[in-house]
Amino acid sequence: MSEVRGKSGSGSGNTAVDDDRATTKVAAGAPPAIEVAKKDEGPEKPPTGIAKLIAWVMQLKPVRVFLRFGASGGEIMASGMSFQAVFAIFAGIWVGFSIFGIVLAGNPALLDSIVAQLGNAIPGLIGEGGAIDPDALMEARILGWTGAIALVGLILTAIGWLASTRDSIRRLFVLEPPKTLFILLKVKDLGLALTFGVAIVLSAVVSLVSNQGLSFAFGLLGIDTRSPFALFVAWLVGVLVVFVFDSLVLAGAFRVLSGVKIPKKRLFAGAAIGGAALGVLKILGTQLLGGATSNPLLASFAVIIGIMIFLNLVCRVILISATWIAVGMDDAGIDPRSLSPEEIENDRERRVAEARDVLVSAERERLQEQMAKTSGLQRRRLRKKLEKLDDLDQAEKVELAKKR
Known part of the structure; x- marks a missing residue:
């Protein structure tokens, strides 16, 4: 029988050989066993260099917003919303001008303001070179077959678009589908669609009044309304009016469609971000439409393609703004489900x-x-x-x- 000797010599029963990693114990009639001593590695070291930079970037709120938008299927939802928005907008304009055409015909200034508002809201939609001719639109009447069909189409498409928007926003807020009675929900959507239409008219009226007020003020100050300064001020006022209008519309849409009592601070912050992004899109809308028309393969229906691309970007902005609100509520420890009527x-x-x-x-x-x-x-x-x-x-x- 062999003996295992250590630095200290032999022992009577067991002999152990030690180093800084393992201890081997030999017992009579038993195989050697090795016990691996675990090293105390201490607390995990924080990342450094590129890893630290990546970790910092991933914690930024805009990055987390876009990650949540993508993980929730935001791209697909925005595409579906924009497809329905095209039909809803054309039907809505037809019905609106059919109903109020007589009133607008007697007020050319208001008519021009509404056409300008629609043209600014969706570049290439209406006006010179647009998809809709205002003169032909003024001849539309809802009492005929075409008007009746357009009215039915407006109701179906507007309700469908709002339903898709509601489902998308609630998915971003991680909320279940609403449990409201189906008929009541559709009536609510129809009322919201009519509210949007009235809001567009009110925005046109405000824009018209502001332009006339600026002209009156420039006249009192002796400033030429065609001077670069006057044109810049008029443009700036128009941009601010559109920004306020878009922000208020988005805030109302987020509050009503989500069905959640969103804290006002976070609601208006997200709506303001969305309103600013929509303003940038409208300013750059002409260049976007020009990019679509530059493709010879799309020349025959380039305006419609440009409108669809623009609406797709608009729907993305709407959903990203909603995601911004949802992420902000998560950061504050506010569960949207606790603010829903069902909960x-x-x-x-x-x-x-x-x-x-x-x-x-x-x-x-x-x-x-x-x-x-x-x-x-x-x-x-x-x-x-x-x-x-x-x-x-x-x-x-x-x-x-x-x-x-």
């Missing part, structure tokens, strides 16, 4: 159920105490009351389970 109602039902359980438990204990002190007929009556209480308690629990 508020569920929370109310939970509180009612808890209060009911407390009352039922107290009544059960009272009946049991009385039963312990009585006998005979009185005890039988208390037992029946207790059984009835248990039956009612079980029925209430089943009813609450069905509602959930």
Whole structure:
């Protein structure tokens, strides 16, 4: 039998050979066993160099917003929204001019302002060289077959676009589909679509009044309205009017379509970002349309292609702005589900159920105490009351389970 010797010599039973990584123990009649000593590596070292830079970039809010937008299927949702928006916009303009054409014909200034607003909102949509001729549009009437068909198309497409937008925004907020009655939801969408139309008219009126006010102010100051300064001020005022209008429309859309009581600070911050992005898109819209028309293969319907591309970008801006709000709420520890009407109602039902359980438990204990002190007929009556209480308690629990 061989002996294993260490630095300290031989031992009587076991001999151990030690180094800085392992210890080998030999016992009589047993195979050698190696115990690997774990090194204390200490706390994990923070990243440095390129890894630190990447980690810092990934924590930036804009980066997290775009990552969430992509992970939630934002690209596909924006494409579907823009496809429906094309039909909704054309049908809406046809019906709007059919209904208010007589009024607009008697007010050329308001007509020009509305056409300008639509042209600025969607470059290439209406006006000279656009997809819609304003003169032909003024001849539209809703009393004929074409007007009736356009009206039905407006209702269907507008409701469909708003439904798609609602589903997209709620998905970005990680919310379940709304549980509102289907008919009420569609009536709500139709009302929202009409509100958007009225908002466009009001925006045109505000733009017209502001332009006339500037002209009056320039006249008092003796400034030529065609001077570079006057033109720049008029352009700046127009941009601010459009920015305020777009921001308010986005804020209303996010609040209504999401079905969540978004904190005002985060709601208007996200809407302002969206309004600014839409303003940049409108300013660059002419160049975008020019890029589409430069392709000879698309020359025959380049305007429509340009409008579809523009609307796709607009829908992306809408969803990215909604994502900005959702990420901000997550950073603040605000769960959108806790602010939804469905969750508020569920929370109310939970509180009612808890209060009911407390009352039922107290009544059960009272009946049991009385039963312990009585006998005979009185005890039988208390037992029946207790059984009835248990039956009612079980029925209430089943009813609450069905509602959930």
